[in-house]
Amino acid sequence: MSTRTPNPPPADTDTGAGKPLFVAAIGVRWRDLDAFNHVNNSNYLTYLEEARLQWLSHVPGPWFDEHAMPVMAASQVNYRRPIAWPAQLQVQLFCERMGNSSMTIAHRMIDAERADTLYCDGNVVMVWMDPATGKPVPLPEAIRRAVE
Amino acid sequence: MSTRTPNPPPADTDTGAGKPLFVAAIGVRWRDLDAFNHVNNSNYLTYLEEARLQWLSHVPGPWFDEHAMPVMAASQVNYRRPIAWPAQLQVQLFCERMGNSSMTIAHRMIDAERADTLYCDGNVVMVWMDPATGKPVPLPEAIRRAVE
Amino acid sequence: MSTRTPNPPPADTDTGAGKPLFVAAIGVRWRDLDAFNHVNNSNYLTYLEEARLQWLSHVPGPWFDEHAMPVMAASQVNYRRPIAWPAQLQVQLFCERMGNSSMTIAHRMIDAERADTLYCDGNVVMVWMDPATGKPVPLPEAIRRAVE
Amino acid sequence: MSTRTPNPPPADTDTGAGKPLFVAAIGVRWRDLDAFNHVNNSNYLTYLEEARLQWLSHVPGPWFDEHAMPVMAASQVNYRRPIAWPAQLQVQLFCERMGNSSMTIAHRMIDAERADTLYCDGNVVMVWMDPATGKPVPLPEAIRRAVE
Numbered sequence: 099m100s101t102r103t104p105n106p107p108p109a110d111t112d113t114g115a116g117k118p119l120f121v122a123a124i125g126v127r128w129r130d131l132d133a134f135n136h137v138n139n140s141n142y143l144t145y146l147e148e149a150r151l152q153w154l155s156h157v158p159g160p161w162f163d164e165h166a167m168p169v170m171a172a173s174q175v176n177y178r179r180p181i182a183w184p185a186q187l188q189v190q191l192f193c194e195r196m197g198n199s200s201m202t203i204a205h206r207m208i209d210a211e212r213a214d215t216l217y218c219d220g221n222v223v224m225v226w227m228d229p230a231t232g233k234p235v236p237l238p239e240a241i242r243r244a245v246e
Numbered sequence: 247m248s249t250r251t252p253n254p255p256p257a258d259t260d261t262g263a264g265k266p267l268f269v270a271a272i273g274v275r276w277r278d279l280d281a282f283n284h285v286n287n288s289n290y291l292t293y294l295e296e297a298r299l300q301w302l303s304h305v306p307g308p309w310f311d312e313h314a315m316p317v318m319a320a321s322q323v324n325y326r327r328p329i330a331w332p333a334q335l336q337v338q339l340f341c342e343r344m345g346n347s348s349m350t351i352a353h354r355m356i357d358a359e360r361a362d363t364l365y366c367d368g369n370v371v372m373v374w375m376d377p378a379t380g381k382p383v384p385l386p387e388a389i390r391r392a393v394e
Numbered sequence: 395m396s397t398r399t400p401n402p403p404p405a406d407t408d409t410g411a412g413k414p415l416f417v418a419a420i421g422v423r424w425r426d427l428d429a430f431n432h433v434n435n436s437n438y439l440t441y442l443e444e445a446r447l448q449w450l451s452h453v454p455g456p457w458f459d460e461h462a463m464p465v466m467a468a469s470q471v472n473y474r475r476p477i478a479w480p481a482q483l484q485v486q487l488f489c490e491r492m493g494n495s496s497m498t499i500a501h502r503m504i505d506a507e508r509a510d511t512l513y514c515d516g517n518v519v520m521v522w523m524d525p526a527t528g529k530p531v532p533l534p535e536a537i538r539r540a541v542e
Numbered sequence: 543m544s545t546r547t548p549n550p551p552p553a554d555t556d557t558g559a560g561k562p563l564f565v566a567a568i569g570v571r572w573r574d575l576d577a578f579n580h581v582n583n584s585n586y587l588t589y590l591e592e593a594r595l596q597w598l599s600h601v602p603g604p605w606f607d608e609h610a611m612p613v614m615a616a617s618q619v620n621y622r623r624p625i626a627w628p629a630q631l632q633v634q635l636f637c638e639r640m641g642n643s644s645m646t647i648a649h650r651m652i653d654a655e656r657a658d659t660l661y662c663d664g665n666v667v668m669v670w671m672d673p674a675t676g677k678p679v680p681l682p683e684a685i686r687r688a689v690e
Contacts, residue, residue, distance in 0.1 A: 125568075125569065127568075132427065133429065170287045174320070177320065275444050276444055280572075280576070296425065303480070439584035466621050471617050472615070473614050473615055
């Protein structure tokens with residue numbers, strides 16, 4: 099289904115204020131459109147995931163091992179404006195909160211060529227867990243250092 | 247990225263209590279898995295969308311016209327448990343709130359064969375808008391009647 | 395891009411004549427549509443893959459191990475008719491040819507409710523290889539037996 | 543399913559010899575991987591489609607109207623080598639054949655940073671049709687001129 103909010107976005111969330119953890123450039127593909135001719139709502143999560151994994155792959159030091167794997171616990175997306183094809187996006191990630199085992203990553207997605215065009219914002223919660231036990235484990239040191 | 251919460255879900259949301267608007271049966275496809283061998287987080291939105299559009303296509307009466315189209319304004323997903331392949335899902339939709347122009351649809355996704363296996367819950371906000379003006383319009387009568 | 399052939403399909407291929415290896419029932423999802431409002435051409439390969447993996451998971455005996463993994467070497471799809479949503483598909487797989495290391499699987503995709511509606515046909519070539527060496531290895535016994 | 547051919551590609555097809563119609567740069571996304579940790583076979587068609595639509599959108603003059611729409615009639619892909627993430631691809635399109643109503647577009651997909659790494663080759667057949675009648679129509683002049 100197509101995505102759009104009826105009004106201009108409300109006053110910016112705090113997440114826009116700090117320095118991003120990471121900024122990814124992502125090109126929209128024609129296949130990201132759905133039958134309403136706008137980027138499908140599920141693809142927003144794919145863009146966020148791409149940015150997040152690019153960030154993680156740039157973290158110096160190990161961000162996972164066999165006893166500490168990140169999993170997604172929640173996602174929240176505010177669709178601010180429909181995305182057409184072709185378009186170049188800029189996905190900005192921010193650390194919104196660090197817990198013992200979890201990290202909340204806020205996001206803003208804007209048009210790479212028109213920075214005042216906000217496509218979405220929101221956040222996702224990542225939790226590091228031990229796959230063997232299913233229990234949360236402390237955040238890896240590499241993640242803490244990358245955020246500080 | 248794979249999806250899992252570290253703990254059992256918190257006490258059920260109210261959405262589980264009422265009568266569902268619609269229940270859809272959806273088969274997981276192998277391609278829904280990602281490189282972590284679990285259903286990718288973005289596919290949860292695709293399952294919800296499939297259920298929502300099946301519901302809308304069953305609503306008696308017109309649920310959109312050229313001056314009133316539904317668009318997604320927000321999505322919230324709590325990933326409760328990873329989904330493997332093969333699996334049969336049951337997607338339950340509930341009306342959480344009706345506004346003048348918008349409708350909040352809560353969701354619960356469970357295993358079709360083990361009803362106590364909750365894969366996710368959360369909600370999405372749909373807004374009906376006039377595509378020509380970009381302004382919200384009243385909810386179609388067919389939607390109001392289908393919910394009541 | 396949408397998919398359609400201008401003419402009725404040519405005289406049926408031989409693959410339609412034999413007994414299928416496997417028949418899978420697959421429901422089209424709304425998200426399989428693209429901006430031309432027909433199932434996207436790439437999704438046909440996803441439907442074939444789903445049927446193939448369902449077949450493989452039903453083969454009695456091991457169809458892969460660490461020294462013999464199937465990989466796709468080629469795909470050929472004739473798009474006979476566009477697919478709309480909603481629709482229920484029936485994907486039929488046939489063994490077209492067995493080699494020492496490879497197997498050609500022909501396919502026919504029809505409408506589950508109108509068997510004379512052919513959506514596509516064609517074939518894919520699967521090769522079993524040793525991931526460590528990148529060399530082809532003999533087809534697993536379980537595959538040979540499942541086909542005979 | 544993962545994709546790989548057991549041997550180095552055979553001697554190059556003729557399609558590599560001519561001047562490409564169009565070359566597109568495409569970044570692999572993590573979500574393009576499947577549970578075998580390689581780009582899924584269906585995504586190759588998505589990359590080809592992206593290149594094809596970028597080409598069409600650059601054609602000077604109208605390449606479709608309400609009585610002449612391109613549809614895909616067939617696809618053939620030889621999977622030469624698995625694609626990992628991250629990777630930058632170069633998709634090269636060639637005119638293999640022009641008919642009255644159809645055009646065969648050959649493709650080669652290589653690594654943008656290592657031109658001797660061929661990921662796939664093959665072709666797709668596009669046919670221009672009148673959606674109202676379902677009959678093939680002459681290729682648009684803009685397409686003929688763009689190819690010559």
